Amino acid sequence: MQISVIGTGYVGLVTGACLAEVGNDVLCMDLDAHKINRLKQGDIPIYEPGLDDIVKRNIAAGRLRFTTDVVESASHGAIQFIAVGTPPDEDGSADMQYVIAAARAIGQSMQEYKVIVDKSTVPVGTAEKVRAAIQEELSKRGSKLKFNVASNPEFLKEGAAVDDFMRPDRIVVGVDDERTANLMRALYAPFQRNHERLIVMDIKSAELTKYAANAMLATRISFMNELAMLAEKMGADIEQVRHGIGSDPRIGYHFLYAGCGYGGSCFPKDVQALQRTANECGRELKILGAVEAANESQKKVLIAKIAARFGNDLTGRHFALWGLAFKPNTDDMRDAPSRVLIKDLWERGATVTAYDPAAMHEARRIFGNDPRLMVADSSMAALEDADALVIVTEWKAFRSPDFAAMKSKLKAPIIFDGRNLYEPRDLRAEGIEYFPIGRSA
Numbered sequence: 265m266q267i268s269v270i271g272t273g274y275v276g277l278v279t280g281a282c283l284a285e286v287g288n289d290v291l292c293m294d295l296d297a298h299k300i301n302r303l304k305q306g307d308i309p310i311y312e313p314g315l316d317d318i319v320k321r322n323i324a325a326g327r328l329r330f331t332t333d334v335v336e337s338a339s340h341g342a343i344q345f346i347a348v349g350t351p352p353d354e355d356g357s358a359d360m361q362y363v364i365a366a367a368r369a370i371g372q373s374m375q376e377y378k379v380i381v382d383k384s385t386v387p388v389g390t391a392e393k394v395r396a397a398i399q400e401e402l403s404k405r406g407s408k409l410k411f412n413v414a415s416n417p418e419f420l421k422e423g424a425a426v427d428d429f430m431r432p433d434r435i436v437v438g439v440d441d442e443r444t445a446n447l448m449r450a451l452y453a454p455f456q457r458n459h460e461r462l463i464v465m466d467i468k469s470a471e472l473t474k475y476a477a478n479a480m481l482a483t484r485i486s487f488m489n490e491l492a493m494l495a496e497k498m499g500a501d502i503e504q505v506r507h508g509i510g511s512d513p514r515i516g517y518h519f520l521y522a523g524c525g526y527g528g529s530c531f532p533k534d535v536q537a538l539q540r541t542a543n544e545c546g547r548e549l550k551i552l553g554a555v556e557a558a559n560e561s562q563k564k565v566l567i568a569k570i571a572a573r574f575g576n577d578l579t580g581r582h583f584a585l586w587g588l589a590f591k592p593n594t595d596d597m598r599d600a601p602s603r604v605l606i607k608d609l610w611e612r613g614a615t616v617t618a619y620d621p622a623a624m625h626e627a628r629r630i631f632g633n634d635p636r637l638m639v640a641d642s643s644m645a646a647l648e649d650a651d652a653l654v655i656v657t658e659w660k661a662f663r664s665p666d667f668a669a670m671k672s673k674l675k676a677p678i679i680f681d682g683r684n685l686y687e688p689r690d691l692r693a694e695g696i697e698y699f700p701i702g703r704s705a
């Protein structure tokens with residue numbers, strides 16, 4: 265099939281590359297000429313395991329191409345995916361300007377019947393707006409061309425994006441006609457494996473399903489973070505509690521890890537956007553207000569522990585930071601807990617040396633050359649002369665360090681662990697003062 269993908273961020277690029285991988289002829293379009301030039305040469309602007317190979321392979325096979333030309337992309341794909349960003353507006357609602365601009369661009373240039381698919385995470389009712397924008401542009405041209413709009417939200421996780429797309433738990437498709445449903449069934453047939461993964465529903469339900477999934481996952485995390493706080497106060501261990509409740513299949517083990525707060529480009533913005541959607545129709549989602557508030561407090565948990573140990577004034581103190589990305593296997597620092605922590609440490613007079621296996625250049629882009637943030641080229645080098653180590657991201661490489669070497673580098677053997685990487689009793693045995701989340705040290 266001929267497919268166009270508008271927007272080459274995480275989702276657009278992964279969608280384009282994976283659809284090319286199963287034999288489609290894909291043209292990816294972005295307004296960012298610098299990005300497109302890099303992509304044409306197989307230079308991937310994001311860190312995402314496996315993406316590099318699949319993009320290069322499909323460029324070489326001639327199945328994946330890149331352009332900044334709106335007219336070319338509007339005429340190429342029988343299916344036009346819109347995968348542009350939907351960042352939060354000032355009031356937290358999703359900013360739809362990029363989605364609508366992409367829709368208008370299609371309406372201005374299409375020359376035959378098209379199916380336009382909203383892949384971006386968009387509020388309920390967006391498909392109608394996309395339809396209206398395209399129709400308006402067609403009318404301006406005096407065109408009577410037919411088209412259909414579908415919703416196909418994306419559930420991939422950064423760091424596992426290619427695998428999530430190639431082997432999805434489910435593919436949600438919102439349609440209002442059988443012809444589009446069949447087209448989407450054919451498109452996704454190669455991703456079905458042994459049993460049906462495609463869930464076809466009406467468009468508004470598909471749009472809401474995306475927000476419901478992210479909001480539910482964020483709720484689990486905030487719930488566990490609040491319980492962790494309670495466990496800590498009462499001398500219980502959140503890790504044991506997690507095992508205890510996760511063994512109930514109705515609850516399950518996934519997404520029950522307490523930590524220093526959730527971040528990323530999606531949970532924070534989608535939890536907010538769903539609340540705004542509810543407000544707009546006169547409803548209040550009280551649970552999500554609490555989920556968001558709990559997460560904001562959770563991002564302050566590490567600084568509170570550091571202040572309790574070293575005092576509020578950290579002038580002259582120096583901390584090693586392991587992890588900058590909002591989670592492992594990505595260089596993405598959007599809404600990362602590390603950003604809040606670094607600022608909190610600075611405000612109290614401390615300096616930081618950070619190490620992250622992938623996000624160092626992103627940290628430099630965000631913080632510039634501020635002398636209060638140094639970067640090290642290995643996790644061990646970051647520890648040199650630090651008053652303590654603070655762990656913010658659970659990269660695999662941090663899981664089994666050489667504790668003896670760590671002790672020799674740190675000024676004092678103290679670890680604040682925002683991701684509960686180690687067993688408190690093991691660290692006690694190593695003579696390390698250990699501050700995990702929701703566990704007695």
Ligand SMILES: NC(=O)C1=CN([C@@H]2O[C@H](COP(=O)(O)OP(=O)(O)OC[C@H]3O[C@@H](n4cnc5c(N)ncnc54)[C@H](O)[C@@H]3O)[C@@H](O)[C@H]2O)C=CC1
Nearest residue numbers: 271272273274275294295296348349350362366384385418
């Ligand atoms: N990042 C993720 O892991 C996931 C993101 N999503 C959703 O997918 C959408 C896209 O997210 P990301 O890929 O992270 O976004 P991003 O912000 O990384 O990339 C968006 C891209 O769209 C381009 N763009 C903007 N307006 C355009 C236009 N009119 N024409 C062509 N290109 C245009 C931008 O230049 C940029 O390259 C969002 O709605 C997000 O919530 C959904 C699932 C996972």
Ligand SMILES: O=C(O)[C@H]1O[C@H](OP(=O)(O)OP(=O)(O)OC[C@H]2O[C@@H](n3ccc(=O)[nH]c3=O)[C@H](O)[C@@H]2O)[C@H](O)[C@@H](O)[C@@H]1O
Nearest residue numbers: 418419420421422485519520521523526527528530590591
């Ligand atoms: O809509 C999206 O963009 C995506 O948002 C999330 O994916 P992602 O943001 O890539 O990352 P997650 O793995 O969900 O982690 C989000 C945050 O929650 C934190 N987290 C996760 C799991 C957990 O048990 N505890 C916890 O604190 C992570 O550290 C991270 O900061 C969802 O998991 C994807 O299904 C969805 O497609």
